[in-house]
Amino acid sequence: MRVPLSWLRTLVPALSASADDVAAALVRAGLEVEQVHRYGDDVRSVVVGEVLDVEELTGFKKPIRFCHVDVGTRSHEVVCGARNFAAGDRVAFALPGASLPGGFEIATRQTYGRTSDGMICSEAELGLSDESDGILVLAPDAPLGVDVVEHLSLRDEVLDIAVTPDRGYTLSVRGVAREVATAFGLELVDPGLAPAAPATDDGPPVTLQDDGCTRYVARLVTGLDPAAPSPAWLQRRLVLAGMRPISLAVDVTNHVMLELGQPLHAFDADRLQGGITVRRALAGERLTTLDGKDRALDEADLVIADTSGAVAVAGVMGGAATEVTATTTTLLLESARFEPVAIAKTARRHRLPSEASKRYERGVDPALAPAAAEAAVRLLVEHGGATAGPVTDVDSRPAQPVLAFPVGAPERIAGRPYARDVVVGRLQDVGCTVTGEGDVVEVVPPSWRPDLTGTAELVEEVVRLEGYDTIPVALPSAPAGRGLTRQQGLRRTASRALAAGGLVEVVTPPFVGEQAVDLFGAGGPSPRLVNPLSAEQALLRPSLLPGLLAALARNASRGLADVALFETGPVFLGAGGSAPTPGVDGPPTPEQRAALDAALPAQPRHAGVVLTGAPASWDAAVSALVDLGRALGLVLVPRALQQDPFHPGRCAELLLDGRRVGLAGELHPRVVATLGLPARTCAAEADLDVLVEAAAALDPVRAPVVSHYPPSSVDVALVVEAAVAAADVEAALRSGAGELLEDLHLFDVFTGPQVGEGRRSLAYALRFRAPDRTLTDVEVLGARDAAVALAGERTGAVLRA
Amino acid sequence: MPDLLDQPALDAVRDEALAAFAAAPDLSALAALKATTVGDKSPLARARQAVGALPKDQKADAGKRVNAVAQALGRAFDDRRQALEAERDARVLVEEAVDVTVLPSRPVGARHPLTTIQERIVDVFVGMGWELAEGPELEHAWFNFDALNVPAHHPAREEQDTLWVDPPGSGLLLRTQTSPVQVRSLLDRELPVYVVCPGRVFRNEAQDATHSPVFGQLEGLCVDEGITMAHLRGTLDAYAAAMFGEGTTTRLRPNYFPFTEPSAELDLQCFSCRGASAVPGGEPCRVCSSEGWIEVGGCGMVNPAVLRACGVDPERYSGFAFGMGLDRTLMFRHGITDIRDLYEGDVRFTLPFGLEA
């Protein structure tokens, strides 16, 4: 909402504060003043002049005129490119030395072979509009030589206010003026309270068939001069408020809407057939709206109809057939109150947000309709030569609610006392009627504040008008908290471990396309967005890898060759269902709650890793998950697996107590090619929730017995078939070696003719120790032989000769 | 008495050996001298043999003199060996010196600043006895809107540019705020409730330098008996001081949010200029554009309608809630000018933040 300060002053005549002070006061009262625009200060030495003669210059690329302009004291020669004026017209003439918005200085100069001693200005050059065709032609009675800034009242300041949904009344100069008057303690001249012509017996017939309309004032205006222009001051107000002047009838309805907040619609009464009916649209009903679009109406749309059918979409847009035209002389003015939800739904359904629907959606003052219609009629009579005709007022609005309000409520909420007369006074400031003497008073909110529905809303009015800065500062005494849960702490551990392992964390959007789901999904459906940001990315990720790989590719394309990234966050598994929306008068029942939760797809947190360049190798990817497990106190065991999208020979599943919790390895060359990734890109992904839950469920670690006896070390080299996993050999050795084994690790892997085709040699170092004695050679060799024997049994391993 | 037991002869043996020791250039040369100076065939050994052959009355004197030479040579030999060993050790240490600035090149990791700032803020509140609450990103509209006093077709619901999830009309959506976690907390936890809820939220909004369809938010909720706006102010001031330095304060400006009443915009005193730039004549400040305050979020007293929808008796309990943009907090705290840097995953952006930015 753009509010010219000059307009505001007509409603708060005693207001003397500067625009900046007014803006600051409004901000304190809770209005969002986004900007203060200033106009006219940058226009100097532009005066009213009269074109004495016009000479057409030829021989140039475009038509050029050479004129003499009289400014009262003398005449100036001037060259002008515009053609929309004639000798005798009054124009805005910039004298030599004048300055215009944007820092333009006007000087005498030679051009097109003539002297140009000034400039004839357009609206745009004066800062009156963004663009203009030709120069500004003033009224014939504009006094010669007078400063145009004064003549056109160009000097003004405009407050640009962002209106929150609860403050519909501030979508009007009237509403803003009320806040200004309250803030400065000044009197408000409320144009909404101006007397209006009462209903007459012969008013236009109006039938309200739907409770989506609670008030309808219809007024006939006859004998309008369709050619009569809007007065300059009115056009100027509209321009400053951000609207384009169009015609007197349209400008007047817009002016009233801006001043009072009441949208008006003007029908060409001669093109209406029969009386007005407000109803819902009929099945199959269509209407061509003012914008020329033929629209199929929905049966839920509220419409204005005559005997021929719908003639307007109520509160949203009029119909083309009954539009006011350049020949209209008889108007039917509609000043109505429509229900917010009905208008909001229709505006959304037809994608037709308008100045009118914006106001109806937030609630229009139902008491305002007669005064608004009266204001419009008066302007049409005064400036369009029209005659006020009969009046209809169908009024079915409900009585204003009476709210019981404890005068102590503001203190209970704000934590500071407010005197009773302060509470009552502030409620009266916003327009409430307050009655009663006890602890609980009766409050009737004003008709323009449909948002004041209960104690909390009334409290806010008192507290905000008294100032939030008067509220004291105190700390609540929270009960002893339990700190982070074990799981929350472990997730931090996981994040730190991944980063400490040389990975850089990224946060990627969860939107993916079909291809990503095909390549990286587990096969089930993924949630689909109804209104995605991009049609190519309409699904929610089933895996962290698509986002991570996109980030990896971005880094690679920026010349970063060695990249190792990780991300932790939810993935979305399953399409999601439907659940009825419970009411809000109380908590959902257990059944309703269960249905709500069941409608949501599973959203487990995963940890994903991608690697390319120097850090990238299949074993780094597997190790990333093994290390992550270790950081959480878990042993993750890799096992070979052929699984898309990984390289069939370079992929491991990670097992936790035999259960798969992750996958890791080198990506399949086909996937690498499809996604345009650097060759041999590696990746890993694990279910972080499962890891964290398992870690949180671990029993306290039992401390080992640290033996002080000497160790005995033995190495064994075993030959196995190439397909046998070292992890299986190691597991067998561990089991076979028994309790005396203190440590075991693989220190050499060897292939070659010595061990035979298709086989390899694995060399392990075993360290034995007993807690209570020095081991004998017999004991050590016995344990070693048992280990080798079990490895042979389970994996076919034989001691290397 | 044989000549070799003459005192001058013994002295000559001794002096020759001492000179040889002193001239030995290293330990192996010294070791090689052992045989010729004190070994079985050395003049000294021969002297000992000669002593054995002397008549009894001469033995004591000759033996004493030979032993004196032997002891002198032994001491000299050990001294020389120790000196040479010390020389060798010192030389080895010099030779083993390295360039301590050459380190193995291991990949360096970092955590995302959105992660670390979340942890820092959460820790401030956990320190005040609050707990960390979490909820799903894909939510049902009842939690994201209805229970928060934003019914269908409310202008506030339309303003949020919600990303809806198939099937249309199912009520499934990507949460537009972390407030649904507050609703879940009130439904699932025992009163009183003191929780912070950080997380990612989503809007159907085109990406540019200052907007992202995905961004981080952190909300707090306190519902207890006797809670007032004074507690809201006190809590926010405590947060500001803990995060941005002692004495940093906050300011509330009236505003509208459906889920709070009264509602306020939350401004943080500029941590850089502490408001000094907004005073006439003050040094301009880039962090706050010389306004003295930085807008960081919204807050207010929990609307009784929200309490009722969550099964809390608004006659007995009251509460406050606040929310702030984590991206915005990061941007002014670290001088980030383009929000896209947070979501593109360029390692050059994230690495400087380290593990605990």
Ligand SMILES: [Zn+2]
């Ligand atoms: Zn500053």
